[in-house]
Amino acid sequence: MRSIGIASSDDIPRLFDIWEASVQATHDFLNPDDFLLLVPIVERTLREFTPLHCVRDAAGQACAFMGVSEGTIEMLFVDPQHRGQGAGRALVEFAIATLGATRVDVNEQNGQALGFYERMGFAVQGRSGQDPFGKPYPILHLALR
DSSP states (O other): OOOEEOOGGGHHHHHHHHHHHHHHHTTTSSOHHHHHHHHHHHHHHHOSSEEEEEOOOOTTTTEEEEETTTEEEEEEEEOOOGGTTTTHHHHHHHHHHTOOOOEEEEEEOHHHHHHHHHHEEEEEEEEEOOOTTTTTTOOEEEOOO
């Protein structure tokens, strides 16, 4: 398993870059204006959410990160250059085994994320017609089987 540690405040700019690159690679359904509305929210969330767990590459730079709260994986993003190398799997396995995560929400249009979480043992338990900001991006609520 990859080494997982807690991100520091010095990691926040890199985590933002990971979020941005990951969303651009996987959220092709997202309206560009809606993406721009998310930027300040994500910047604030990354500064305030604790702890954020990350996987680092061979150079010691964060290449994936995750935040878990009250049994829910609230965010999980992997640098597109590191996708398919086990960082996301390691974070989810850590979230389940160590942090007690049993739930995650996924954009319905993000089939890659849905397939990933299903392979990790999650199943759809419900659906919301809009995202938390009232935008037309349905959310699937998944729970660990």
